[in-house]
Amino acid sequence: MKSYDLLSxxxxxxxxxxxxxxxxxxxxxxxxxAIVVMLSLGIGLVDSQKxxxxxxGSLNMIRVHQSxxxxxxxxxEQQRLLTDEAIEEIKAIEGVVAxxxxxxxxxxxxxxxxxxxxxxxxxxxxxxxxLEFKAAHGRLLTxxxxxxxxxGSWVINNLWDPNDTLDRWEEPPQGDPLELLNKRLSLxxxxxxxxxRIYSLNVVGIxxxxxxxxxxxxxxxxxxxxxxxxxVEQGGQSSPDIPVFPGVDVEVKEPPRSRQRQQQVDQYSxxxxxxxxxxxxxxxxxxxxxxxxxxxxxxxSLEGIEDVxxxxxxxxxxxxxxxxxVAAIGITNTMVMSIYERTREIAIMKVVGASFADIRTMFxxxxxxxxxxxGIIGIGLSYLISYLLNTYIGAAIGAGMGGEGTVLQVxxxxxxxxxxAVAFSMAxxxxxxxxxxxxxxxxxxxxAMRHG
Amino acid sequence: xxxxxxRNVVKKYRVGREVITALNGVDLAVEAGEFIAILGTSGxxxxxxxxxxxxxxxxxxxxxxxxxxxLNKLKEWQKVAFRRKQMxxxxxxxxxxxALTAQENVAMPLLFDNVPPRERNRRAAKAxxxxxxxxxxxxxxxxxxxxxxxxxxxxxxxxxxxxxxxxDELTGNLDSQTTYEIxxxxxxxxxxxxxxxxxxxxxxxxxxxxxxxxxxxxxxxxSEERGGFNHV
Ligand SMILES: Nc1ncnc2c1ncn2[C@@H]1O[C@H](COP(=O)(O)OP(=O)(O)O)[C@@H](O)[C@H]1O
Ligand SMILES: [Mg+2]
Numbered sequence: 001m002k003s004y005d006l007l008s009x010x011x012x013x014x015x016x017x018x019x020x021x022x023x024x025x026x027x028x029x030x031x032x033x034a035i036v037v038m039l040s041l042g043i044g045l046v047d048s049q050k051x052x053x054x055x056x057g058s059l060n061m062i063r064v065h066q067s068x069x070x071x072x073x074x075x076x077e078q079q080r081l082l083t084d085e086a087i088e089e090i091k092a093i094e095g096v097v098a099x100x101x102x103x104x105x106x107x108x109x110x111x112x113x114x115x116x117x118x119x120x121x122x123x124x125x126x127x128x129x130x131l132e133f134k135a136a137h138g139r140l141l142t143x144x145x146x147x148x149x150x151x152g153s154w155v156i157n158n159l160w161d162p163n164d165t166l167d168r169w170e171e172p173p174q175g176d177p178l179e180l181l182n183k184r185l186s187l188x189x190x191x192x193x194x195x196x197r198i199y200s201l202n203v204v205g206i207x208x209x210x211x212x213x214x215x216x217x218x219x220x221x222x223x224x225x226x227x228x229x230x231x232v233e234q235g236g237q238s239s240p241d242i243p244v245f246p247g248v249d250v251e252v253k254e255p256p257r258s259r260q261r262q263q264q265v266d267q268y269s270x271x272x273x274x275x276x277x278x279x280x281x282x283x284x285x286x287x288x289x290x291x292x293x294x295x296x297x298x299x300x301s302l303e304g305i306e307d308v309x310x311x312x313x314x315x316x317x318x319x320x321x322x323x324x325x326v327a328a329i330g331i332t333n334t335m336v337m338s339i340y341e342r343t344r345e346i347a348i349m350k351v352v353g354a355s356f357a358d359i360r361t362m363f364x365x366x367x368x369x370x371x372x373x374x375g376i377i378g379i380g381l382s383y384l385i386s387y388l389l390n391t392y393i394g395a396a397i398g399a400g401m402g403g404e405g406t407v408l409q410v411x412x413x414x415x416x417x418x419x420x421a422v423a424f425s426m427a428x429x430x431x432x433x434x435x436x437x438x439x440x441x442x443x444x445x446x447x448a449m450r451h452g
Numbered sequence: 453x454x455x456x457x458x459r460n461v462v463k464k465y466r467v468g469r470e471v472i473t474a475l476n477g478v479d480l481a482v483e484a485g486e487f488i489a490i491l492g493t494s495g496x497x498x499x500x501x502x503x504x505x506x507x508x509x510x511x512x513x514x515x516x517x518x519x520x521x522x523l524n525k526l527k528e529w530q531k532v533a534f535r536r537k538q539m540x541x542x543x544x545x546x547x548x549x550x551a552l553t554a555q556e557n558v559a560m561p562l563l564f565d566n567v568p569p570r571e572r573n574r575r576a577a578k579a580x581x582x583x584x585x586x587x588x589x590x591x592x593x594x595x596x597x598x599x600x601x602x603x604x605x606x607x608x609x610x611x612x613x614x615x616x617x618x619x620d621e622l623t624g625n626l627d628s629q630t631t632y633e634i635x636x637x638x639x640x641x642x643x644x645x646x647x648x649x650x651x652x653x654x655x656x657x658x659x660x661x662x663x664x665x666x667x668x669x670x671x672x673x674x675s676e677e678r679g680g681f682n683h684v
Contacts, residue, residue, distance in 0.1 A: 005563055016551050348547045351508065352608065353536025353564040355529060446508050450499065 010365035017338065021370065024327075024334040028374020029381060031324030032425050036382035036417060037389075038316030042309040044390075044412035049305045050278075051409075053298045058132050061213075062273040062285050064090065065294040080292035082268040090273060093287060095280040098130035101268035103225045105232055107189040109159060109218075111180065116159035120149070120187065120201075120218045122225020123272065131274050133214070137181050138205030145221045149185070150205040153177050154215035177206045185218075191232050199228065324425070327374070328432045335367050335436035343447060350445035363437035364430055371429020375422040379413075382421075386411040453520060454481040455648055456505060456616060461514035463500050463671075474500040475511070476671035482650055484615070487642055489662030489679065490652040497671040498652035499620055505650065506539055506618050507531040519615075536565050540609030544621035546601040548593040548608075555580060555589040558607045565612065579607040583637065599630035606638060610647075617642065619651040623658050635661045 014021045053059060066082045080086060082101060091099045103122040108115060123131070125141035133140055133150070141150055156175035185201045207214055273288075273295075275281045281299035288295035339346065346359060354362075389411045398408035463475040474497045482488055492498050503509040505516060507523040516523040519538075523531065535541075540561075548557045559567075559576035567575070580589050583603040593601050602622060609617050619638075623631040639661045642649045651662060659665045660681040667675045 002566060002568070005569070012551050344547070345549050348549065349560070349564070350532070351535065351541050352561045353532060355532050355536075355564070358564055446503055 006361060006365045009362060010369050014366055014369060020334055024330050024370050025374045027327035027330040028371055028425055029378045031327035032375050032378025032421050033381045034323040035317060035320030036379065036413060036421050037385050037411065038320045039313055039417060040386050040411040040413045041316060042313035043414060044410050046306055046309045047412045048409045050302065053302065059278045059299045060275045060281050061132065062281060062295050062297040064271040064273055064288055066267060067292055067294050082271055083266060087271060090271060093284060095276050095284050096273055097276050098127050098274040099271055100124040100127040100131055101271045103222065103229045104269035105189060105225060105228050107187050110186045111159050111183060113161045114159035115162060118155060118158055118218050119216065120220055120225060122220050122222040125221045131272050134208040135205040136208035137178060140205055141221055146224050147201050148204040149201045149218050149220040150207060151180050151203050152207050152215040152217045153209035155218055156180050158216060181206055189228055189232055197231055324428060328428045331367050331370050331429055331432035332435055335363060335433055339436050339440045343443060346440050346443050347445045347447040356441045359441045360437045363440050364433045367433025368426050368429040371425045372422065375425025378425065379418050379421055382413060386413050455484040455519060456482040457517040458505060459515045461504055461511045461516065463504055464512045474671050475504065478673055480673065482648060484648055485646045486664065487649045487662045488664045488666060489659035490666045490668055491656065491659040492668035493654055496668045498668060502618050502620050502652050507534065536561060538615045540614040540617040542605050542609045542619040542622045544624040546605045548601055548604055550593055553590050553592060554585060554604045557604055558611050560608060561612045575611055579611040582641065583607045598625055599634065602626060602634060610641065616648040616650065619649065621653055623655060631658065
């Protein structure tokens with residue numbers, strides 16, 4: 001039989017017994033809804049955690065630091081330093097798409113009347129885009145940049161006017177990051193011998209504020225920051241291409257916080273690693289730790305949450321599965337009853353030329369149709385329930401966590417779940433129809449001739 | 453070579469400890485284009501004979517040969533293919549599918565033969581028209597009289613132009629006027645199309661439409677008569 005004929009016949013046969021069919025479909029609707037809503041809770045949990053984490057930093061970024069150990073301590077041989085070879089080694093790890101080493105210096109900055117401490121990080125300008133930096137205003141660094149820098153969205157709030165009467169600790173600063181754009185920022189560095197050097201930096205871009213990790217940092221080209229670092233570390237000799245303004249005297253409030261003074265200049269402060277996708281981040285981060293580095297990624301902390309979600313899904317999904325099992329028994333029961341009623345009809349069809357396969361597919365089409373219709377309605381109902389959960393319960397929890405108006409997404413139905421649920425309910429229908437269909441093909445066609 | 457041949461066919465049923473002999477050595481040859489009626493009282497084995505001849509039941513002994521093929525040795529799917537292509541069936545109780553319209557009922561053998569819907573509908577409509585039911589094609593069986601339902605069933609038996617039609621007490625539920633009308637059109641149709649008809653009945657008035665009338669008593673063929681009643 002052609003599939004169009006099958007469907008139309010199956011549809012009409014089901015419609016003949018409206019009440020019974022509707023009840024059977026209802027069973028599948030409840031089963032599907034139970035599974036989908038239950039699974040959506042676990043998915044929603046992981047997703048809302050992910051979103052929250054992404055605010056702090058991208059989930060496919062890893063920050064790598066060197067691991068120290070002091071001479072004579074156990075584990076000395078395992079110490080990993082961030083040298084150029086180490087960077088090359090990290091680059092070679094499968095799944096790593098971009099790596100930039102970074103130098104870090106900090107010093108007192110001045111912008112017009114405003115002063116404050118800033119952290120300046122040197123990275124490879126060519127890698128910026130690959131490392132998921134985004135400019136909200138202006139541009140990112142390019143290969144030719146020397147004293148051009150890009151500032152994080154919060155940097156402006158680290159600078160303030162000392163004469164301002166405003167109490168900065170009580171009144172959270174609301175500086176406009178655009179205040180920095182295309183302005184000169186002067187940075188004073190001081191070395192161990194209390195020598196000062198002042199750099200004039202041009203702010204060419206402001207980073208977008210979707211990553212809080214970089215919000216307080218100013219990024220500059222690696223090569224220049226390396227020279228600054230050399231000055232801080234070694235008290236260095238002035239090199240001609242660094243503009244120095246020896247006459248400008250800025251009062252230094254506290255000594256520069258060069259935390260890792262002992263660090264050699266040929267070792268980087270840290271490295272930024274970008275992985276091909278979120279799923280790989282965790283394993284690469286582990287790989288780096290196995291190789292002796294200190295590696296940290298936002299994705300690492302996702303693991304615990306995913307474990308909880310998995311357990312939750314196993315329990316809730318199990319409840320849903322039992323509901324669907326009951327629905328499956330309902331389908332089988334309905335089909336057996338229907339075959340019992342249609343014994344004569346089946347026999348007639350066999351007499352006029354229906355093959356075993358025709359009869360079997362006819363009944364399997366009916367039971368699958370019950371499954372599909374139940375599945376589709378179940379998806380619709382799941383969306384409704386998911387919406388209600390998010391608007392009422394999600395809003396209540398969200399308000400408790402993040403204040404009025406924050407909605408926590410407790411339930412999320414991704415497209416794959418929709419596809420899975422409909423396919424699954426159809427499979428349930430199909431499987432439930434197997435036993436009745438086999439009963440139907442075993443019916444003797446002479447029933448049509450006798451008892452007439 | 454006859455179209456259908458039964459050779460010393462025996463059919464026994466076991467009911468509890470008892471063994472009932474429904475067919476007790478039947479020999480019958482049906483030539484192509486013949487209209488044969490088997491006449492006998494209730495319980496004489498007519499239905500059993502028809503079922504065995506059509507391959508719906510296996511004989512206990514003997515052979516059923518259809519177009520040179522031993523039907524009772526075939527596999528079920530092979531017999532299905534024979535029925536689908538070459539055999540038509542008419543029953544006493546019409547045996548229409550209640551959920552389907554007259555036209556869909558008629559088209560059913562074509563449906564199982566994978567004939568596309570357009571062609572199926574065209575041929576079903578034609579068969580219905582032939583039985584004088586062109587204005588009933590969209591009706592369900594329950595919306596029609598017994599005579600109309602049996603005409604639909606006849607159209608279904610003829611729609612795929614089978615070589616042989618098996619009819620079991622096809623007028624058993626009809627009044628004599630309707631019986632007469634239906635027998636007239638059935639006779640006319642099979643004559644016109646040169647089809648073979650094997651009809652069993654307990655009704656002498658029905659049997660006389662056949663070319664040959666075969667008398668059956670207790671599972672045995674006892675005598676034969678020429679029929680050929682002509683209504684025109
Ligand atoms: N499936 C069966 N099981 C047992 N006995 C049967 C069966 N079918 C028919 N019979 C018996 O075989 C005999 C012939 O029946 P049947 O062929 O139906 O006769 P008819 O059609 O002439 O009335 C009857 O005695 C009937 O009871
Ligand atoms: Mg009978």
